[in-house]
Amino acid sequence: MKYYIMTLFPEMIENALDTSILARAKSNDLIDFCAVNIRDFSKDKHNKVDDYPYGGGAGMVMQAQPIYDCYMHIVEEVGYRPRTIYLTPWGHPFKQQMAKDFAKEETLVFLCGHYEGVDERVLEEIVTDYVTIGDYVLTGGELPAMVMIDAISRMVPGVLTNADSKETESFEDNLLEHPQYSRPAEWMGKSVPEILLSGDHKKVDMWRYEKSVERTKKYRPDLCDI
Numbered sequence: 007m008k009y010y011i012m013t014l015f016p017e018m019i020e021n022a023l024d025t026s027i028l029a030r031a032k033s034n035d036l037i038d039f040c041a042v043n044i045r046d047f048s049k050d051k052h053n054k055v056d057d058y059p060y061g062g063g064a065g066m067v068m069q070a071q072p073i074y075d076c077y078m079h080i081v082e083e084v085g086y087r088p089r090t091i092y093l094t095p096w097g098h099p100f101k102q103q104m105a106k107d108f109a110k111e112e113t114l115v116f117l118c119g120h121y122e123g124v125d126e127r128v129l130e131e132i133v134t135d136y137v138t139i140g141d142y143v144l145t146g147g148e149l150p151a152m153v154m155i156d157a158i159s160r161m162v163p164g165v166l167t168n169a170d171s172k173e174t175e176s177f178e179d180n181l182l183e184h185p186q187y188s189r190p191a192e193w194m195g196k197s198v199p200e201i202l203l204s205g206d207h208k209k210v211d212m213w214r215y216e217k218s219v220e221r222t223k224k225y226r227p228d229l230c231d232i
């Protein structure tokens with residue numbers, strides 16, 4: 007999986023993605039990142055990439071030309087037009103299933119907007135998917151792109167070393183993950199639930215399922231009808 011991130015802040019992307027599990031996945035050639043600076047494609051003598059909105063109003067709008075040229079540079083390198091995601095509060099909500107679907111692609115392009123938005127005409131030309139990571143407004147698309155890249159990369163085969171860990175986590179079967187405990191068996195006067203020490207795997211599975219249902223009902227009743 008190769009990610010291209012069109013951004014005005016490539017160093018923000020490079021610093022964040024080159025750590026931990028994603029860095030390991032990169033050194034194992036399972037994923038790769040390329041942060042492309044939109045400003046490098048400006049034709050303005052001051053390297054400007056934004057201008058006032060037609061119709062008036064506050065703020066600036068990112069112009070079409072530098073974004074389009076940046077995108078075409080990527081398309082030439084890739085050899086086809088990959089799925090291209092625009093991060094925006096008005097997009098489709100990002101979900102675990104979406105992460106799984108995106109993980110099947112070979113290449114993904116992210117467009118990170120800033121200021122008051124992006125000229126609609128370039129969005130119409132290049133964007134295949136409009137995505138939001140939640141109902142709040144951030145200052146730019148870089149953090150949402152990184153959130154998505156993290157969630158998608160976990161779904162790329164080989165990125166997580168313990169294959170099982172994907173099966174018992176939150177959102178599998180629309181349930182949240184059950185509580186977890188580790189040593190010691192007693193801490194600050196609190197004991198680990200007896201059943202987890204019993205060695206009876208059937209009972210443990212049942213207990214975990216019940217706890218998942220309980221947790222989902224309490225915190226995310228919208229996820230299930232049980």
Ligand code: ADE
Binds near residue numbers: 093139141147
């Ligand atoms: N850009 C600004 N806010 C955002 C959000 N919540 N999701 C995706 N992109 C955004």
